[in-house]
Amino acid sequence: MQRPKHIFLLLLVCSVGFLPAGSTVEWEDVLNVTENIVCTCGCPTTLVSACSCHRAEEMNREVEAMLTKGSTNQEIYDHYVAQFGLEVLAAPRVEGFNIVGWFLPFLVLLLGGCGVIVGYRYLKGDDDAQIVTPTTSPINEKYHSEIQREIADLDT
Amino acid sequence: MVRPKFLVAGGFILGSLVFLMYNGINDSMVRYHEVPEVLAQPTGFTEARIRLTGQVKPGTVHLYKRQSKVDFEVYDQASGLSLPVTYEGDIPDTFQERAEVVIEGRYHEDDEQFRATILLAKCPSKYEKIDDEPEAVIASSTTLNE
Amino acid sequence: MIELGRYSLIAALFLCGYGILAAFWGGYRKHLPLVRSSENATIATLGLCLVSSCCLWGLIFQNQFQVRYVALVSSINQPAIYKFTSLWGSQSGSLLFWTLILAAFSAIFVFQNRTRNRALVPYANGILLASCFFFLLLLNFVAPPFALHSPVPPDGAGLNPLLQNPYMIIHPPSLYLGLICLNVPFAIALGALFSGDLRTTWVTATRKWGVVAWCFLTFGITLGGMWAYEELGWGGYWAWDPVENASFMPWLIATAFLHSIMITEKKEMLKAWNFILIILAFELTMFGTFLTRSGVIESVHSFALSNIGPFFVGFMVITSLMGLYLLTYRSTQLQRKGEMQSFLSREFTFLLNNWLFVSICFAVFWGTIFPVLSEWVTGEKITVGPPFFNQVTAPLWLALLILTGVCPLIAWRKATFKNFKRNFIFPIIGGLGAASICLILGVRELLPLMLLSSAGFVALTIFFEFYKGAQARQAIRPSAFVPAVIDLATMNKRRYGGFAVHVGVVLVFVGITVSSFFGVDRFFTVQDNESFSLGPYSMVYRGLSERRDPEKDVVGAPLEISRNGEIIGTLLPEKHVHHTAQDQPQSEVAIRSTLQDDLYIVLSTWTEGSATFHVYLRPLVMLIWIGVAIMVLGGLFVLVPDQKKARAPLRSLKKEEDAKA
Numbered sequence: 037m038q039r040p041k042h043i044f045l046l047l048l049v050c051s052v053g054f055l056p057a058g059s060t061v062e063w064e065d066v067l068n069v070t071e072n073i074v075c076t077c078g079c080p081t082t083l084v085s086a087c088s089c090h091r092a093e094e095m096n097r098e099v100e101a102m103l104t105k106g107s108t109n110q111e112i113y114d115h116y117v118a119q120f121g122l123e124v125l126a127a128p129r130v131e132g133f134n135i136v137g138w139f140l141p142f143l144v145l146l147l148g149g150c151g152v153i154v155g156y157r158y159l160k161g162d163d164d165a166q167i168v169t170p171t172t173s174p175i176n177e178k179y180h181s182e183i184q185r186e187i188a189d190l191d192t
Numbered sequence: 193m194v195r196p197k198f199l200v201a202g203g204f205i206l207g208s209l210v211f212l213m214y215n216g217i218n219d220s221m222v223r224y225h226e227v228p229e230v231l232a233q234p235t236g237f238t239e240a241r242i243r244l245t246g247q248v249k250p251g252t253v254h255l256y257k258r259q260s261k262v263d264f265e266v267y268d269q270a271s272g273l274s275l276p277v278t279y280e281g282d283i284p285d286t287f288q289e290r291a292e293v294v295i296e297g298r299y300h301e302d303d304e305q306f307r308a309t310i311l312l313a314k315c316p317s318k319y320e321k322i323d324d325e326p327e328a329v330i331a332s333s334t335t336l337n338e
Numbered sequence: 339m340i341e342l343g344r345y346s347l348i349a350a351l352f353l354c355g356y357g358i359l360a361a362f363w364g365g366y367r368k369h370l371p372l373v374r375s376s377e378n379a380t381i382a383t384l385g386l387c388l389v390s391s392c393c394l395w396g397l398i399f400q401n402q403f404q405v406r407y408v409a410l411v412s413s414i415n416q417p418a419i420y421k422f423t424s425l426w427g428s429q430s431g432s433l434l435f436w437t438l439i440l441a442a443f444s445a446i447f448v449f450q451n452r453t454r455n456r457a458l459v460p461y462a463n464g465i466l467l468a469s470c471f472f473f474l475l476l477l478n479f480v481a482p483p484f485a486l487h488s489p490v491p492p493d494g495a496g497l498n499p500l501l502q503n504p505y506m507i508i509h510p511p512s513l514y515l516g517l518i519c520l521n522v523p524f525a526i527a528l529g530a531l532f533s534g535d536l537r538t539t540w541v542t543a544t545r546k547w548g549v550v551a552w553c554f555l556t557f558g559i560t561l562g563g564m565w566a567y568e569e570l571g572w573g574g575y576w577a578w579d580p581v582e583n584a585s586f587m588p589w590l591i592a593t594a595f596l597h598s599i600m601i602t603e604k605k606e607m608l609k610a611w612n613f614i615l616i617i618l619a620f621e622l623t624m625f626g627t628f629l630t631r632s633g634v635i636e637s638v639h640s641f642a643l644s645n646i647g648p649f650f651v652g653f654m655v656i657t658s659l660m661g662l663y664l665l666t667y668r669s670t671q672l673q674r675k676g677e678m679q680s681f682l683s684r685e686f687t688f689l690l691n692n693w694l695f696v697s698i699c700f701a702v703f704w705g706t707i708f709p710v711l712s713e714w715v716t717g718e719k720i721t722v723g724p725p726f727f728n729q730v731t732a733p734l735w736l737a738l739l740i741l742t743g744v745c746p747l748i749a750w751r752k753a754t755f756k757n758f759k760r761n762f763i764f765p766i767i768g769g770l771g772a773a774s775i776c777l778i779l780g781v782r783e784l785l786p787l788m789l790l791s792s793a794g795f796v797a798l799t800i801f802f803e804f805y806k807g808a809q810a811r812q813a814i815r816p817s818a819f820v821p822a823v824i825d826l827a828t829m830n831k832r833r834y835g836g837f838a839v840h841v842g843v844v845l846v847f848v849g850i851t852v853s854s855f856f857g858v859d860r861f862f863t864v865q866d867n868e869s870f871s872l873g874p875y876s877m878v879y880r881g882l883s884e885r886r887d888p889e890k891d892v893v894g895a896p897l898e899i900s901r902n903g904e905i906i907g908t909l910l911p912e913k914h915v916h917h918t919a920q921d922q923p924q925s926e927v928a929i930r931s932t933l934q935d936d937l938y939i940v941l942s943t944w945t946e947g948s949a950t951f952h953v954y955l956r957p958l959v960m961l962i963w964i965g966v967a968i969m970v971l972g973g974l975f976v977l978v979p980d981q982k983k984a985r986a987p988l989r990s991l992k993k994e995e996d997a998k999a
Contacts, residue, residue, distance in 0.1 A: 086572035126723035137708045141701035141730050148693045159678040269495040270409040
């Protein structure tokens with residue numbers, strides 16, 4: 037009576053091997069990858085997520101397959117870079133000269149900010165007695181709007 | 193009345209304008225020609241190197257990847273004429289059927305071909321995008337000689 | 339006709355040359371007859387360009403294929419409307435078209451200013467003529483539209499069938515109108531610098547032209563986005579393509595300029611900065627057209643694909659140097675008269691506005707040229723695509739949106755913190771309310787949350803501006819609310835037109851945020867009569883339908899669409915294979931647009947008995963187009979002139995002033 041039980045247990049253990057590996061892959065996960073690689077079908081740079089050509093369909097399936105097997109996003113990117121070169125990435129990696137590419141806009145933003153502060157200091161005068169403040173009380177509102185309109189009329 | 197600063201600046205501006213125009217004209221006018229011109233009088237283009245622009249004619253591409261060589265016909269849209277071209281060298285990724293190319297080289301009388309030493313290719317504009325992959329497109333019309 | 343066209347261009351070139359000399363010398367020596375002569379030269383140039391353009395149109399319609407350009411862009415069976423648009427179908431024709439519009443704007447400028455701004459008009463006219471001269475140089479020597487070729491082909495190549503759609507009719511012209519229009523405020527600014535007349539007259543003149551340019555540009559750029567959305571079949575409307583960026587950069591600077599010019603008008607500050615902005619806007623226009631025409635971005639080396647490149651570079655260098663030189667020459671006269679009181683002032687928010695717009699412009703510029711730069715430095719080809727542009731500019735857009743709401747709440751000069759707080763209460767509540775709604779609806783990502791809350795905040799600030807103003811109006815002259823609003827807006831078109839533009843901006847932000855973050859798409863491969871669904875929509879595939887047009891083969895895949903169970907109609911995505919372009923199948927996207935969402939279907943591939951579709955569901959896309967329409971209408975509203983009656987006393991004063999100048 038022991039033998040059939042053992043065989044049954046063995047079969048049970050073996051059947052585990054037929055279960056799908058890894059968890060189910062959501063479309064969002066595929067999209068996360070395909071939004072960052074460029075379709076190799078045509079010239080004009082199109083993201084794989086945006087391309088409707090035959091090749092993009094294939095690449096979508098490839099990415100889905102790789103994710104199901106458990107590859108990380110980075111591994112998938114590396115896979116395509118090895119095949120097609122760095123061009124296939126939709127945005128450059130942050131390394132080497134590309135660091136300049138990514139950070140220069142922020143540098144310019146900061147410099148611009150300094151420029152604004154410097155410019156403001158340069159343009160700032162002494163405190164004036166005239167302070168025009170908007171109010172919310174109805175009567176003042178009415179006259180305020182009237183005055184604003186007349187000023188605007190003179191200005192335009 | 194006219195300040196010297198003005199004169200210097202004006203002279204510099206005019207000078208650069210003349211220089212750039214001369215350079216630009218020199219580079220382009222003398223050397224750019226059209227496919228019909230070459231076909232009409234091929235012997236006139238065997239000496240100096242010239243530049244031609246046109247499209248890669250579909251169905252005429254023979255790609256020899258290992259030898260970095262490609263034979264094709266460059267097609268002039270306006271006249272409908274095409275000229276056989278052979279090119280040895282780096283083949284740009286953007287090279288595909290219907291791509292706009294610039295080739296520089298000389299016409300060879302012996303094999304009646306334009307031998308190009310420079311090949312530049314430009315993508316078709318976004319609005320003229322080719323829907324299917326270029327490899328399939330070229331594969332359908334090439335003999336891959338490995 | 340060929341000779342007429344060609345000689346008109348030669349004559350125009352000489353006339354322009356003469357006009358430049360007459361304008362500058364006449365302006366310098368204050369010699370009125372010479373100045374008038376130069377103005378006539380401008381109008382005559384327009385006439386000659388018109389003649390030349392009509393000749394080219396005539397040749398196209400008469401199928402004169404001995405003209406190389408005609409053979410390139412047209413064919414015998416091309417529909418008439420596309421024969422008309424083929425004038426701007428390729429390089430030389432589009433240059434002629436550009437020159438025509440430029441000459442037209444120049445003539446309008448000259449005509450509009452025949453009795454005013456007399457100090458700067460000669461120089462401004464000279465600059466415009468110089469611009470025309472540059473393009474006429476190209477038309478005569480580098481890209482002649484009337485060049486002949488032989489042998490004469492029996493039929494022309496024709497406009498690429500993929501380009502034969504209604505967008506080809508309106509997108510390039512409207513974009514050109516916007517870009518070329520920027521020439522005029524540039525010319526006016528330089529004219530003011532040349533003449534030394536730096537009172538605020540030049541400011542008003544540039545502002546009006548700037549608004550016109552901005553309206554055309556906004557419209558043109560958006561049409562490009564709509565074209566991409568409807569025709570290219572990738573479910574999006576903006577790809578951060580170099581060609582798209584080329585027209586976007588001038589728009590960014592033009593917007594910054596329109597804001598900062600208001601400070602100069604009201605407070606006489608930042609004059610030099612305004613000059614820099616308008617010069618930058620103009621140079622970016624030239625840079626944009628250079629980018630598009632020379633193909634320099636696709637590859638470092640494709641610069642050589644067109645012989646036109648070096649000329650544009652030269653022109654940009656010369657005009658920038660000239661502008662900067664004039665600026666330094668007149669720097670002493672550009673000293674500020676007004677002063678900034680406090681950072682809690684509207685002036686300061688405008689400074690911040692400029693800072694953000696210029697930073698975004700730089701980021702776009704940098705991202706566009708970086709692939710070329712990188713290839714030159716490292717030898718490796720890289721791609722700088724949407725992820726870069728979206729990530730780098732997103733925080734800047736958010737800041738700009740918030741600023742849009744903050745600005746009207748702060749007074750000119752100096753606002754007290756107390757009143758600042760009081761004005762902010764309701765809008766902040768509005769923003770928080772929007773945030774709560776988003777959270778309730780399931781929004782969890784930070785960026786869309788912040789964008790949508792800010793949109794709510796801004797919407798409420800604008801609403802309150804209209805509300806308070808209308809209330810004050812009603813207190814003076816009792817009326818219903820809506821007439822009060824109309825009255826209010828008509829009394830101060832610039833202020834309320836501006837607010838209307840901001841309303842449009844808010845809608846665009848909301849539309850873009852929601853359609854980008856909450857859109858979904860999937861590939862579906864289905865058998866005949868199989869159904870599939872995305873979101874509330876289900877589609878049933880009923881098999882292929884094929885037909886053969888005279889010019890193309892059409893494969894269609896009709897789909898029965900239901901929404902939430904109810905059948906609402908059929909969509910027919912197709913693939914067109916034009917006989918003349920057999921290897922270029924064109925996707926005809928099927929879109930069902932409602933205010934709520936767009937169902938967007940592309941037929942990808944098909945075999946016997948099955949087909950693959952790429953289906954997109956994008957909510958609130960319509961809001962973007964509506965928002966842009968409001969932006970443009972708001973801009974146009976700003977331009978409406980005021981009632982003549984009320985302006986009479988002021989105008990006679992102005993006339994006196996101008997006559998003295």
